[in-house]
Amino acid sequence: MGMVSSQLSISLDGYVAGPEQSQQDPLGRGGLRLHEWVFGLDTWRAQHGLSGGDRGVDADVVEEMTRDIGAYVMGRRMFGGGDGAWDESWQGWWGDDPPFRTPVFVLSHHPRAPLVMGGTEFRFVTDGIESALRQAREAAGDRRVSIAGGASTVRQYLAAGFVDTLQLHLVPIILGAGERLFDGIEPRLEQVSVVAGPTVTHLTYRVLR
């Protein structure tokens, strides 16, 4: 059975999103700064249907962390479209060909029919994180399942002991406020590998049971 992993960009003071997150500003004030390291990379651009971009250590990390994923799980907020019953005109943030290209299991309290967009199929799961993970594992087979986010979804899976590997991209900024990855959870972590990019550091931890 494949491993379950999660990867997040995190500030030096432990935030994975800025304050005042909203439908208009899903990463919160200043939160986009956590992800600036990734937007210029050739591997990230290729996954998003764009050409060109930078090669190097960061691009290699992005390629390696996405290469062997057979399914994703994400929270309702990461898929977007607001709270409550679905407005089915909302089809995510990623355009006609989302970068996942595997089944993506979206946690929700509200049922919705599967949605195929390019090579990605979004399936909406209403019976909890354990069911979503079981379905993702079945879809992924021997490949990995990635808990894609947002932070509260990753926190729930960490708290439940379902995550094998946590990768943090440590960005040397101070957000000062916002959403903290480790708010209320204290997973036991063991350092597995460290890769220094030019501006950020990629830390991989095994989550101990």
Next chain:
Amino acid sequence: MGMVSSQLSISLDGYVAGPEQSQQDPLGRGGLRLHEWVFGLDTWRAQHGLSGGDRGVDADVVEEMTRDIGAYVMGRRMFGGGDGAWDESWQGWWGDDPPFRTPVFVLSHHPRAPLVMGGTEFRFVTDGIESALRQAREAAGDRRVSIAGGASTVRQYLAAGFVDTLQLHLVPIILGAGERLFDGIEPRLEQVSVVAGPTVTHLTYRVLR
């Protein structure tokens, strides 16, 4: 003129001490876990008059970060002895031969005569952080000045723009509560070097002006 540096062990959630710090428990609950990586190292043990210990990457980092220091500045809490006027029977936590072996400038609101202990001379400074740094620079000459701690002292020097290099030893533990290094300050940092030890990661940042 020598550089001003500071180095601290920090948890993944941004704490440099645990909660409920006191004279009896100066690192707070769980705070000692931030420093466990250092106690077994041969370089640390030698600085504290002990023989034996582990060699390796962490020991090299400790040796390099302490090698070229010509003076230290520390806060009253780090020197210890409680608040208010000095009880002169208190001579610090470090025994007869403290590991600094340079002048150490201790910030205090209460005057006290210099205290020589082995190769270390503690000098007590009552006219503020800028004066302490100026005196430390004079004592250090071309060598570095280290802002030794505690966290609130490092924060004050960072906020005032007096620190050139910040080294963080990132320990993969979650403290959940306690004293946060970046509480109320947002220094602009640029990653200079990353060294992976077996259990912790040593991150060096330039503090931008």
